[in-house]
Every structure is written in structure tokens, then in C-alpha cells.
Amino acid sequence: LADAEEAGEDFSGLPLEERLSHKNWKARVSGLEDLAKKFRILEEDSPDYGKYSYDMKKFVSDTNAAALEKGLEVAAAFLEFAKMELAAKSVQDIMQGITAKCFNTRPKAKELANKVILLCVEVEKQDIVIDELIAGCGGKIPKVIVACISAINNIVSHFGARILKVKVILNGLSGPFAHNDKNIRGEAKNLSVELCKWLKADNLRVFLKDLKPVQLKELEEEWKKVADETPKPTRFLRSQQNAPEEAPGDDPAESGGEATPLQDQPPAFDPLELVDPEDLKKHLPADFFQFMATGKWSERRDAMNEFLEQATKVMKVLPTDYSELQTAMHKIITKDTNVNCVQCAAKIVTLLAKGLKNQFEPQSKLFLTAVLEKMKEKKPAVVATLSECADAIYQTSSLLNLHEAILEALENKNPNVKTETCLFTARSLCYCSPTTLTKPIIKVLIPSLLKRLDDTTPQVRDASSLALGTCLKILGDRALASYLEDVDKNKKTKIEEASEKAELKVSQGAKKAKPKEKEATKTKEVPKKAAAKTSDKSANPPGKAASTAKTAAPPKGTATKTAAKAKGATAKVKTDDFLPNFDREPSLSSDELDTMVEERFGAEIVTRLSDPKWKDRVDACTEIKELLETMEKDEINSQLIIHALMMKPGLADGNIQALNLKFGMIGFLAKRAPDWGSKCTEAVLTNLSEKLGDVKLKITSTESLLLISERIQSLHHVALTVLSVCSAHKSPKIQSEGLLWLANALEEFGMKVRLPSFVGYIKTGLSSTNPTVKASSLKLLSAFAVFFSSNPAGFKAMLGDLNPNIVSKVDNQIKSATENPPPAPSRSLKPVKDDGDDNSTTDDSASMEDMIPRADISGQFKGDIMDKLADKKDWKMRSEALQEIQDILKHNPYISPNLGLLPAGLKSRLADTNKNLVCTTLG
Numbered sequence: 001l002a003d004a005e006e007a008g009e010d011f012s013g014l015p016l017e018e019r020l021s022h023k024n025w026k027a028r029v030s031g032l033e034d035l036a037k038k039f040r041i042l043e044e045d046s047p048d049y050g051k052y053s054y055d056m057k058k059f060v061s062d063t064n065a066a067a068l069e070k071g072l073e074v075a076a077a078f079l080e081f082a083k084m085e086l087a088a089k090s091v092q093d094i095m096q097g098i099t100a101k102c103f104n105t106r107p108k109a110k111e112l113a114n115k116v117i118l119l120c121v122e123v124e125k126q127d128i129v130i131d132e133l134i135a136g137c138g139g140k141i142p143k144v145i146v147a148c149i150s151a152i153n154n155i156v157s158h159f160g161a162r163i164l165k166v167k168v169i170l171n172g173l174s175g176p177f178a179h180n181d182k183n184i185r186g187e188a189k190n191l192s193v194e195l196c197k198w199l200k201a202d203n204l205r206v207f208l209k210d211l212k213p214v215q216l217k218e219l220e221e222e223w224k225k226v227a228d229e230t231p232k233p234t235r236f237l238r239s240q241q242n243a244p245e246e247a248p249g250d251d252p253a254e255s256g257g258e259a260t261p262l263q264d265q266p267p268a269f270d271p272l273e274l275v276d277p278e279d280l281k282k283h284l285p286a287d288f289f290q291f292m293a294t295g296k297w298s299e300r301r302d303a304m305n306e307f308l309e310q311a312t313k314v315m316k317v318l319p320t321d322y323s324e325l326q327t328a329m330h331k332i333i334t335k336d337t338n339v340n341c342v343q344c345a346a347k348i349v350t351l352l353a354k355g356l357k358n359q360f361e362p363q364s365k366l367f368l369t370a371v372l373e374k375m376k377e378k379k380p381a382v383v384a385t386l387s388e389c390a391d392a393i394y395q396t397s398s399l400l401n402l403h404e405a406i407l408e409a410l411e412n413k414n415p416n417v418k419t420e421t422c423l424f425t426a427r428s429l430c431y432c433s434p435t436t437l438t439k440p441i442i443k444v445l446i447p448s449l450l451k452r453l454d455d456t457t458p459q460v461r462d463a464s465s466l467a468l469g470t471c472l473k474i475l476g477d478r479a480l481a482s483y484l485e486d487v488d489k490n491k492k493t494k495i496e497e498a499s500e501k502a503e504l505k506v507s508q509g510a511k512k513a514k515p516k517e518k519e520a521t522k523t524k525e526v527p528k529k530a531a532a533k534t535s536d537k538s539a540n541p542p543g544k545a546a547s548t549a550k551t552a553a554p555p556k557g558t559a560t561k562t563a564a565k566a567k568g569a570t571a572k573v574k575t576d577d578f579l580p581n582f583d584r585e586p587s588l589s590s591d592e593l594d595t596m597v598e599e600r601f602g603a604e605i606v607t608r609l610s611d612p613k614w615k616d617r618v619d620a621c622t623e624i625k626e627l628l629e630t631m632e633k634d635e636i637n638s639q640l641i642i643h644a645l646m647m648k649p650g651l652a653d654g655n656i657q658a659l660n661l662k663f664g665m666i667g668f669l670a671k672r673a674p675d676w677g678s679k680c681t682e683a684v685l686t687n688l689s690e691k692l693g694d695v696k697l698k699i700t701s702t703e704s705l706l707l708i709s710e711r712i713q714s715l716h717h718v719a720l721t722v723l724s725v726c727s728a729h730k731s732p733k734i735q736s737e738g739l740l741w742l743a744n745a746l747e748e749f750g751m752k753v754r755l756p757s758f759v760g761y762i763k764t765g766l767s768s769t770n771p772t773v774k775a776s777s778l779k780l781l782s783a784f785a786v787f788f789s790s791n792p793a794g795f796k797a798m799l800g801d802l803n804p805n806i807v808s809k810v811d812n813q814i815k816s817a818t819e820n821p822p823p824a825p826s827r828s829l830k831p832v833k834d835d836g837d838d839n840s841t842t843d844d845s846a847s848m849e850d851m852i853p854r855a856d857i858s859g860q861f862k863g864d865i866m867d868k869l870a871d872k873k874d875w876k877m878r879s880e881a882l883q884e885i886q887d888i889l890k891h892n893p894y895i896s897p898n899l900g901l902l903p904a905g906l907k908s909r910l911a912d913t914n915k916n917l918v919c920t921t922l923g
Helices: 002-008 016-020 025-041 047-059 065-081 084-089 091-104 107-122 126-136 142-159 166-172 182-199 201-208 213-225 288-292 297-311 323-335 339-376 380-394 399-410 415-429 439-452 458-475 477-484 489-501 517-524 528-536 542-552 558-566 590-601 603-609 614-630 638-645 656-672 678-693 698-712 715-727 732-749 756-766 771-788 792-799 807-817 864-869 875-891 902-909 915-922
Strands: none
Touching: 016 025, 025 047, 025 065, 047 065, 047 084, 047 091, 065 091, 065 107, 084 091, 091 107, 091 126, 091 142, 107 126, 107 142, 126 142, 126 166, 126 902, 142 182, 166 182, 166 201, 182 201, 182 213, 201 213, 288 297, 288 323, 297 339, 323 339, 339 380, 339 399, 339 415, 339 756, 380 399, 380 415, 399 415, 399 439, 415 439, 415 458, 439 458, 439 477, 458 477, 458 489, 590 603, 590 614, 590 638, 603 614, 614 638, 614 656, 638 656, 638 678, 656 678, 656 698, 678 698, 678 715, 678 732, 698 715, 698 732, 715 732, 715 756, 732 756, 732 771, 756 771, 756 792, 771 792, 771 807, 792 807, 864 875, 864 902, 875 902, 875 915, 902 915
């Protein structure tokens, strides 16, 4: 009778809040139905969403099956219609309720729970969703574990793998695959097959290699079935849903460009994202360095082979201090007479270069010089290993840093060295473009390669033709015309054939569209004087070939902009925020600039600029300087004046007085010229950097570099160029002055650079045998440390492992520097707004905390430690696990947000019966 009365009771008259918390399940059902309807009609900024956001966990954890289903409908409506920021805050509560209550109930509730989970992912909280589902996989109820794995499978199927923490998912599969329940193992297999569609089998084997052979074989068979599938996401995050669709008319081909594949397609999955980095030094055999010094070559070889056997299995190298290993390998390559040992050492250097990538750059020139010198060996296997090593070294640096080592090897008397150096140059050039193959490199590299065409050895001649052919393909006929004019017809034919066969590895920029009428008219309007001058000259000076090449090539960024346009108006191209990006400079050919210089300054001054008598050159520079100072801003043409200053002997003038005048004019242009941009910047940076070591030129070169940094709003770019040029120089004085220039620049500008880019230069300087370079490195270290006064430990962590001999000096230097506040900057990179707001300048540098490298320790929380943490019988085992976790956290003060299974394990310890363990967990 009571049930009948209850069944007939009407709860609709009660207030909504009362029904939602009513003890009668039917009242709660009534309230939840009304709340779901209300959410579907409210505006997204309605305060009612916030009013009920904290009740979501209660709604999806109802003990009554009918009320639970209605609660899931409320959660779905809330996630779908509320503001994303508000909805995202409730995701963790919702997921905890779902994993606790919804997977061990009726099928309809499970279906609704999966719908809610997908909506949780849509509001861009996929990391929390995956963490909660992985934690759910650690439960005891097989039905719940299966549902959790199935939910992850559903997410991957709908959204794809790129937005997810794939590493966490794969690490979490080890438990389900080893479970006694066949349904759990079957669902884990289904998830691995779904992941295989997105990541491919090779990337999965790394994490599933510990499975039983039978399981692995079964998985391999399933993976083969989906190997050719290329799935596409069917659902997207809110930010992706709001992105504009591709405009139908924005076809790159129509605008004369070719879209870069990386811009048309999502970036390929990098399997190294899933792997924890390893320190190669831990694989070194005991007494490895003693063996390197032994007199028996077989012991040296065996020690290196033993190391290689283990080190080659490392997929991701931890960037740390390998200076001792590098020193030992350099000694073997340069001084060891046994080719077997040299071959092993080259393999180790290759491993380091590939693993460390850009962090190997400070040592790249040193090792390339040694490797090219060793190319005199005649055994093909040794030469092949050395060639692979040289290629790996090049990938860590650039032709700008390495061209001196190449030029030195090209002058070697040994034909094998010259041949292999030419072949290496050809392979390296395949990774260059017209913008990276700059004028200073062309000016010295092409003549040296041309010289090799007359070598007595045919292999050297052929290899040189190959390198020149690759240059020709990159720069075009016009750029190299002046260099190849006097080359024998047969040799020129060989170069052209090599050019046709050359396969370039990087995009050379978008091909130009058909010339517009405006451009054609402009061509016709070139002064007749320029045409006459061109016809009179049989060849352009070598120094002007690079300028011609730049004219023949499309403007920097053309391909990028065209492809980005095809992706929609808001498509953004990834660039370094610190690189200058000026488009205000017109593209002028060398001949046009010659004509304009002569018209502006007169033939007499132009002649005197290149006069062998230094007094005439000084007088010419003085006259240009006086004329420049009288010009109005809109009359100044930076390209024209820089072109005049670069006329032979240019910025390599042997007269200090002339160079000081030229450097002063460069600074003046950087400060005043309205059209100063990237072309002028790149033309002068190298020469200015090299002259920092000259006492008589230091003041003008320093000031000019600072003015350029201020003008292009990028101290980072200028500083990288300065340190790159100076550190590659043989003179300790120049190396030292480059470091001191940056230290001074930091005082004047403040922290306007990214420290990680300069750590390698600091550490190289600290390990230098020259006391001046070491002292300058310590000064630069102090200049950086000042900005980390609130976190000196974090600053030291960024330096990584240091040589034990200098650790105490570094500690003292950091301690001394961090005691004082950073100096107030005297220069600014960003222009101040017109309203006079002193705070309107913006800091380009990343926050200090963000610069500190974070260790990913998630891989340490699995296996034995998690089993001991979950042990229910022995509190001592749980205590031991907590102590191990404390030790891990103590040794890693800066960690990434990814903690793997740790949060779920610690959560269970908060309810431990042993109060001491609860206190330890909270600590």
C-alpha cells in the first residue's frame, strides 16, 4: 500500500533544489529531468550553470539506476551547452563519478557515460579523462576495467591519437595484458589495434615488447590487418571546431606556389615522444676511459664495441654533459693509428650527434675537422662510417658554422680527403635553400670547389662537379654565371648534369607565379645606363653573386605564406618568435644596386671605395658619411648604402680607420633608416661579430650590433649569430669577446633571450683551457644568473651536468650574482606606445620558471613500486614505497605535470589505516 501511495505521489510541485537532493529517487529523477531541459535552453553565460557545476559528481554517482541515467543526461547537457571554461572545471569530478559508479550498472547508463566522456574530451580536458580511465583500469572489478579500456578505445577512435597522452595509455596497457580475465586482455588487444591505426606498429612495439611471445605474435597478426588504414578524426576539440574551414578558392597552385606537405597534412607522429631519455654514460663499461688510454688496440676496440652494443638500443638520448666521452673519441679519431678503433669512435660520435641534435653544435666544427682529416683511410667500410658521422654532425649545425672546416679539408693534399669532402659538401648542400646559402658562404665555397675541378685526380674532379651542380640547382644559373663563365665547356656540362640529378631535401620556396604587368613595366623602366653597364661587364665580381642569387630566389617566406593562405585566413605558421621578419625591403639585383650607388654618390666616390690606397678609401667613406648625415629619413636607402660599403674590400678592409667609418654608418642606418630589414641585417652580422676581438674596432662593432638588436627587436637572433661566429673562431680573444658582448647586452636590454639556446656556449667556454675564455664564460653566467635571483637552484638545473673541476666556481658565481637584483634595462626591444605608458613595453622572453627543464618521472611509477604502494597486507611495504617516491621527488625538484600512475596510487594511501602513512602521503 505504501509503495502504491509512493508511486502515485507527484513531486513536480516541489522546488528544483529540493527535488535534486530528495531521498526519494523518483523526486530526484523529476528534478534531473527538469534540470537537463533547463540546461538545453539556457544561454552559455547563464549563472545557473555555475550554480550546479559543483553537483555534477553527485548527479553521475547516484545509487539509483534510473536517477543515475538522468544524472548522466544532465552532465551531457552541462558539458555541451555551458561555457567551455566552466565545463572544463567539472571534468575531473564527472570522471571520478563515472569510473566509480557508471561502469558497473545497466547498459543504457554505460552508453550515456561514454557520451559524457567524449564531451569531456571536447572541452579539452583529455589528459584528465585519460588519467582517470587509466586509474580505473587499476580496479578489481573486471567489468569496470573492461569498460575503462573500451572508453579509451572509443576516444582514440573518435578523436585520433595526436591530442592524447599516448605514452600514458601505452604504459597503462601492461597491467590489462597481464590480467587473468580474458575479456580484459581482449579489450586491451582491441585498444592496441586501434592505436596501431594511428601510430603504426613500430611505435607500439617499444612499449609492448615485454608481452608474452604468444600475445605479441597475436597482436602482430591483428596489426597487419590494419597496417594500410589511414583513419581520420570524426570528432574534434572545441578549439578545432571553431577553426574556419579552408577557403575553396585558396589553392596554392593558383597563386603560383606549391604547398609544403608539412602544411597540408598534420605532422607525422614522432615515436620519440613516447620514450624516456636515457643517459648514455650509464652504458659505459667499467674502466672505459682507462681502456681508451691503453696501448692495446684490441682492448680499446672491445670497450667501444661493448658500449655501442648497449648505446645503440637507446632510442632517446638524455642531453647531459658528455664532454669526457667526446674528448676521448676526438683523441681516438685524430691520433689513433688503428682503423678499427677509429671506426668505433666515429660510430660513437654519430650516436652522440644524432641523440643530442642541436646541443652537439658547439663541438660540431671540432669533430667535423677531425673526421674529414681521417678520410685519407682507404678502406671503404671505414670511409663509409666516417661519412655517416660527418652527415650526422652536419645535421646538428649549419653550413655557416662548418664551412671553415670544409674549406680546410678541401686544401688537404690527400686526394681521398678532397674527394670525400666534396661529396660531403654535396650532401650537405641538399639541405640548404637560397636563404640559408648566404653570400659569405658562396663567396668562399664556390671558388674553392672550382679549384678542385682542375685537380689531377678524376675522383676529386667528379665530386667537385657534384657539389657545384647541387649549388647550381639551389641558386640558379644567374647566381653562378659570373663564377662559371671561365669554366671549360666539358666541365660546365658535367656540373649541369649533376644539377639535374641533385635531389634537394628541403623546400626551396614557392615557385614564382607568372610576372604581373606591374613587374614587367618595372623591368622596362630600369635605366639604360644599368643595361649598358651589364653588357660591358664580362663577369660580375664574385662578391656580388650571392646578391644575384637572392634576387633570383623568391622572397623569404613566400612558400610559407602561400601554403598558410590555403589553410584559411587564420592559419598560423610556426616560426621562432625571436627571429626578425621584415618585408619592407625591396628585392634589388646587384646590377640595379651598382647603378643606384653610382647615381647617388658619383663614379669618383665608387672608384675610390675600392682604391688600393687606404687614404682614398677613408676619404670616400668620410664623404658618404657626411652625405648620409644630411639626408632626411625618407631619402635613406639602406640596401644601397650597405651595398656601397660592401664593395671590395668591403667589411674585410685592412684599414682600421675605414672600417670604423663603415661600422659607424651601419649603426647609423640601423638607428635611423626606415627601410632597414633582414637583408641588411644578415649582410653585416658576421663581419661585425668577427671584429669584436679587435681592440680598435670593438667599440663601433659592439654599438652597431646593439643598435641592430634594438632595431630588429630581436637580441636573441643577433646574440645567437655573434656566439655562433665567435665560438667557431680559432682565436681565444674573439671567443672571449663574443661572450662578453652578450653579457653586456643582457645588462642593457634585460632578459630578452631564451637561456637554453646559450647553455651550450657557456659550458663550452667553461671547459676551455684558455683562462680568458673561461673567465668570460663565468661573466656571462653571472649576467644570466642575476635574472634568476628568486630561483638560483632552477638556474643551475638548466646548466645540466658540469665538469666537477668547475662546479665550485660556478656555485660561487651564481651565489654572488643572485644576491643582487637585475639591473634596470637602458635599451628597449619593443617600441613604447604613444600614450606615454611606461609599462607598454613587452618582454619577449619566456618566464623564468618556464625555462627550467622539467623531468618526466612518470616512467618511474610502475611495476614494483606501485605494487608495494598498493599492498594491503604489509604496511611496511607501503611505507617503503612512499620512501622511494620521496627519494625520486627529492632528486627531481622540477618535474613535468605527467605523473603517470602516481596520483591514483597516492589517492588510495590517503585512506590508509596507518595514520603515519597518511601523514607521509600528505607530506
